[in-house]
Amino acid sequence: MLIGVDFGGTQVRAGIVEGGEVVRSTATPTRAGSGATEVLDTIASAVLALAAKPDAVGLAIPGEVNAEGRCWRLPNVPGFEGVHIAEELAQRLQCAIAVENDATTAALGERLYGHGREHPSFLMMTLGTGIGGGLVLGHQLYAGTNGFAAEVGHMKVDTSADAPLCACGQRGCVETFAGTRALLREYARYGGRATEVLSIAVSARRGQEAGQKTFEMMGSALGRLLANIQNLLDLNAVVFSGAISASFDLLEPYVREALRAHAFAPPLAEVPLLISELGERAGMIGAAHLTAL
Numbered sequence: 084m085l086i087g088v089d090f091g092g093t094q095v096r097a098g099i100v101e102g103g104e105v106v107r108s109t110a111t112p113t114r115a116g117s118g119a120t121e122v123l124d125t126i127a128s129a130v131l132a133l134a135a136k137p138d139a140v141g142l143a144i145p146g147e148v149n150a151e152g153r154c155w156r157l158p159n160v161p162g163f164e165g166v167h168i169a170e171e172l173a174q175r176l177q178c179a180i181a182v183e184n185d186a187t188t189a190a191l192g193e194r195l196y197g198h199g200r201e202h203p204s205f206l207m208m209t210l211g212t213g214i215g216g217g218l219v220l221g222h223q224l225y226a227g228t229n230g231f232a233a234e235v236g237h238m239k240v241d242t243s244a245d246a247p248l249c250a251c252g253q254r255g256c257v258e259t260f261a262g263t264r265a266l267l268r269e270y271a272r273y274g275g276r277a278t279e280v281l282s283i284a285v286s287a288r289r290g291q292e293a294g295q296k297t298f299e300m301m302g303s304a305l306g307r308l309l310a311n312i313q314n315l316l317d318l319n320a321v322v323f324s325g326a327i328s329a330s331f332d333l334l335e336p337y338v339r340e341a342l343r344a345h346a347f348a349p350p351l352a353e354v355p356l357l358i359s360e361l362g363e364r365a366g367m368i369g370a371a372h373l374t375a376l
């Protein structure tokens with residue numbers, strides 16, 4: 084029995100996974116401020132609620148982890164710096180544990196049961212408050228030497244001295260133009276009022292300037308980023324996931340325009356831009372298959 088856990092900043096979702104399907108799942112609040120020990124207890128309880136004696140558990144985390152399962156840090160869940168997550172969970176669950184970054188895990192799910200079946204080399208981009216990335220090259224997941232590969236949200240699209248400050252401490256990262264906070268800020272600049280991206284999409288779909296300008300900023304930043312990535316990797320596809328996916332048709336023309344303007348050669352700019360086939364299940368499904376890698 085394969086169990087995948089998607090550990091997010093607000094929810095811990097655990098599921099029994101068979102192939103590309105989640106057959107049963109649970110969702111528990113993360114209580115991110117309660118400290119690493121309590122959060123790890125929550126994760127273990129969520130697994131035990133599904134299986135009293137699990138064989139193996141895969142965990143997707145909202146941050147970086149090395150190959151041994153030691154966490155670098157979780158930007159949205161305090162207290163995890165240096166915590167050996169794999170060891171801590173193995174003690175609680177008495178089974179094999181694999182831990183990986185959530186976007187990388189989603190890329191694994193997509194490789195096995197989504198667009199990865201047709202596209203051997205692709206970038207998975209998770210769009211939300213943070214922008215994550217997972218890379219699959221020649222059907223193989225590529226996590227990097229230290230687990231930091233495809234941190235695409237923090238690639239620079241503005242190198243000017245007064246570029247917007249990012250949550251990571253650097254300036255001009257793509258997240259400062261295409262992350263949720265940036266979108267709400269830009270929408271307000273054009274007189275719109277929203278607390279979530281869905282309202283901005285509604286505005287854009289109605290043809291209102293505030294919504295359209297906000298999507299233009301986001302799409303243009305993503306297109307410039309992808310042009311650089313394409314110049315390096317010449318991928319078969321780019322796959323997007325996250326709440327914004329439902330509005331991707333509004334975004335795509337701006338992404339494509341910037342790609343065409345900045346890519347080294349025309350074929351690089353015509354890379355298929357796709358929506359994840361697994362959607363929000365990609366993390367849980369990918370996590371469940373981590374221990375088989």
Ligand SMILES: [Zn+2]
Nearest residue numbers: 237249251256
């Ligand atoms: Zn950044």
